[in-house]
Amino acid sequence: MPNITHFHQRIAKGTTVVAVTAATLLTLAVPAFFFFFGYTNLASGLRAESYFLSQNLSTIVSQNPKLWTFETSRINDMLRVWDQKHAAHDGHRMAVSWVLDADGAIVAMHGEDDQELGLSTIVARHSIFDSGRKVGTLVLRRSVSQLVNNTVLVFLVSLGCGLGLFYFLRVVPIRALTETARQVTFLATHDDLTGLPRRHLLESRLSEAIVTARQTGGLVGVMMIDLDKFKDINDGYGHHIGDAALRALAERMMAGRSRKDVLARISGDEFCLVLPALESRTYAIGVAEALLESVARPIVAGGHKLHIGTSIGVAVFPQDGATGDELMVNAGVALSKVKSGGRGTYRLFDQTMREHEEFRRMIERDMHIALENVQFVMHYQPQIDLTSGKLVGVEALVRWRHPERGFIGPAEFISVAEESGLIGPLGEWILARSCQDAAQWSGIKVSVNISPVQFREPALAAKVSRILSETTLPPRLLDLEVTEGVLISDTEKVLDIVLLLKTFGIGLSLDDFGTGFSSLRYLQKFPFDKLKIDSSFVRGINSDMKDAAIIRAAISMGRTMGLRINAEGFETEDQMDQLSAMGCDEVQGYFYSRPVPAKDIPALIDTDFPISNADRKRPKLVPVVPEVPAVSGHRS
Numbered sequence: 001m002p003n004i005t006h007f008h009q010r011i012a013k014g015t016t017v018v019a020v021t022a023a024t025l026l027t028l029a030v031p032a033f034f035f036f037f038g039y040t041n042l043a044s045g046l047r048a049e050s051y052f053l054s055q056n057l058s059t060i061v062s063q064n065p066k067l068w069t070f071e072t073s074r075i076n077d078m079l080r081v082w083d084q085k086h087a088a089h090d091g092h093r094m095a096v097s098w099v100l101d102a103d104g105a106i107v108a109m110h111g112e113d114d115q116e117l118g119l120s121t122i123v124a125r126h127s128i129f130d131s132g133r134k135v136g137t138l139v140l141r142r143s144v145s146q147l148v149n150n151t152v153l154v155f156l157v158s159l160g161c162g163l164g165l166f167y168f169l170r171v172v173p174i175r176a177l178t179e180t181a182r183q184v185t186f187l188a189t190h191d192d193l194t195g196l197p198r199r200h201l202l203e204s205r206l207s208e209a210i211v212t213a214r215q216t217g218g219l220v221g222v223m224m225i226d227l228d229k230f231k232d233i234n235d236g237y238g239h240h241i242g243d244a245a246l247r248a249l250a251e252r253m254m255a256g257r258s259r260k261d262v263l264a265r266i267s268g269d270e271f272c273l274v275l276p277a278l279e280s281r282t283y284a285i286g287v288a289e290a291l292l293e294s295v296a297r298p299i300v301a302g303g304h305k306l307h308i309g310t311s312i313g314v315a316v317f318p319q320d321g322a323t324g325d326e327l328m329v330n331a332g333v334a335l336s337k338v339k340s341g342g343r344g345t346y347r348l349f350d351q352t353m354r355e356h357e358e359f360r361r362m363i364e365r366d367m368h369i370a371l372e373n374v375q376f377v378m379h380y381q382p383q384i385d386l387t388s389g390k391l392v393g394v395e396a397l398v399r400w401r402h403p404e405r406g407f408i409g410p411a412e413f414i415s416v417a418e419e420s421g422l423i424g425p426l427g428e429w430i431l432a433r434s435c436q437d438a439a440q441w442s443g444i445k446v447s448v449n450i451s452p453v454q455f456r457e458p459a460l461a462a463k464v465s466r467i468l469s470e471t472t473l474p475p476r477l478l479d480l481e482v483t484e485g486v487l488i489s490d491t492e493k494v495l496d497i498v499l500l501l502k503t504f505g506i507g508l509s510l511d512d513f514g515t516g517f518s519s520l521r522y523l524q525k526f527p528f529d530k531l532k533i534d535s536s537f538v539r540g541i542n543s544d545m546k547d548a549a550i551i552r553a554a555i556s557m558g559r560t561m562g563l564r565i566n567a568e569g570f571e572t573e574d575q576m577d578q579l580s581a582m583g584c585d586e587v588q589g590y591f592y593s594r595p596v597p598a599k600d601i602p603a604l605i606d607t608d609f610p611i612s613n614a615d616r617k618r619p620k621l622v623p624v625v626p627e628v629p630a631v632s633g634h635r636s
């Protein structure tokens, strides 16, 4: 906070100057005025008294002009009376008076000698006249030591007042200012909701910890902590409950942590924990496990019992990064691995994660260009009816022809497109392209995969409707494939969209059945037309009794609900008997065809695909453009 500190210093300096000036003025001015007025008062009083006495002496002189100098007793009396008056006033004799004749010889004297009066005195002289002729002089001398003493007292009092003034002008406001500056700095560096440090403060603590670790050869741990599906808490219970939960969780995560550890809230539901002077990587694992456990305990907020999970990514200095930035990024990479792998656990960073992350970033970066330059192509995988042996539909599967990396499969880039928001424009292009192609084939249905993210766009139904009318594809020839992931969140909203889409007359398939929740509720609630059994079960149909049982159960359940059953990943002849016997309606898989370019589909429309024992031999359906299964890039 350099600006606040600078501003604070300037204010402090200015206040000090004002306070010192005011206090000095008060301390010096009051005794100075006191002394000045006291002195002036004494001097004028002494002058008046000396005048009065000299008048009296002139009277004595005029009564005895020749020998007045011998009237010492009268003169002495006069001087004594004056002296006593001052003694009474000052508390002790502080004055001396002389009467001198014309030659300056002492006629009478009363009072202390000069030495006792001290150095500070005031003197008044008046001449004594006889018929206008000066015959002598009266000298009155008074000590001002009493005035000096009083002035010193006044000085001491005003010094006290000056110090008080300084305190009120300097100490009190600066203390208040310092406190305000401290609060401002705290608010600027700490999160209002949880009171935890913000990212900036965490970063500077992390840098300090790294400097120390470099000197001591120690370790520093960085943990990126993300609360799983916290948005659901905010959406479901309201933000005040979400806030209360965040506060409670922040407290829990800090409990038992050493004072040196820094836990910061770096975004809505993301925290970062820095462990300076970490003992070992194993210790970091212990901390991560403890955090997972502490967050997992239910939280009661606003009368609701909430269960919140966490995902944690861990990076440790120096192995996983040389700088704070690098460590935070790599802990984030480890965190994203946890998130994509199902959440609810922790992972330590390793270099392959970084490579994969870089690949993802490359994908994300190049995908923008790919969309503009239309580097995507659609391939279509035939779906064969097991009763007629005819092509009844195709599944549209997107591919990316990367100018440098060659073919990239959708498994590599669909999830990146979903995360980066590019699935919107990409999905729209896929749908338009698939409908355009399908409009060229007579009566062949096209199944288009719709990502869950596309269902969050309110305009999905409008887009589908526009594309159908632009491409003139009859809606009954379009089928949308969704996975259960679409249905789980915002079920009612998705249902509304689905029902609207169904009014257009398009079909709806549940994809990858058996891999998710396989919830009967969703099957019953959503108006599906087709159930696609996931290829992982088809693969094991002959070798794994459980796979076979699952397929059998799915088929019989689907049939009871009036759904058409599709089995995916149909690769070998052996699988055909089983699938036919179980009552599967249609299949798609490499046995019949890999996904092929649009131009190869018309040739397949009238083909009789082998379905019976007599007919059972591999069809000569080598794709004109063979699929390139080898995909560049990294899979996690």
Ligand code: C2E
Residues within 6 Å of the ligand: 381, 396, 397, 398, 409, 410, 411, 414, 430, 448, 449, 450, 451, 511, 512, 535, 568, 569, 570, 571, 588, 589, 590, 591, 595
């Ligand atoms: P999916 O929807 O389950 O698509 C079927 C996948 O299985 C395709 O992989 C297909 O090539 C592959 N496949 C088909 N028959 C066989 C077989 O006999 N053996 C084996 N081993 N595999 C077979 P592909 O094209 O790599 O697509 C992978 C996934 O990417 C798709 O799984 C789908 O989830 C997603 N995807 C593909 N195209 C699109 C698209 O246009 N939009 C969206 N949102 N997702 C897409």
Ligand code: CA
Residues within 6 Å of the ligand: 395, 449, 481, 511
């Ligand atoms: Ca699919």
Ligand code: CA
Residues within 6 Å of the ligand: 511, 512, 532, 534, 535, 568
């Ligand atoms: Ca599938």
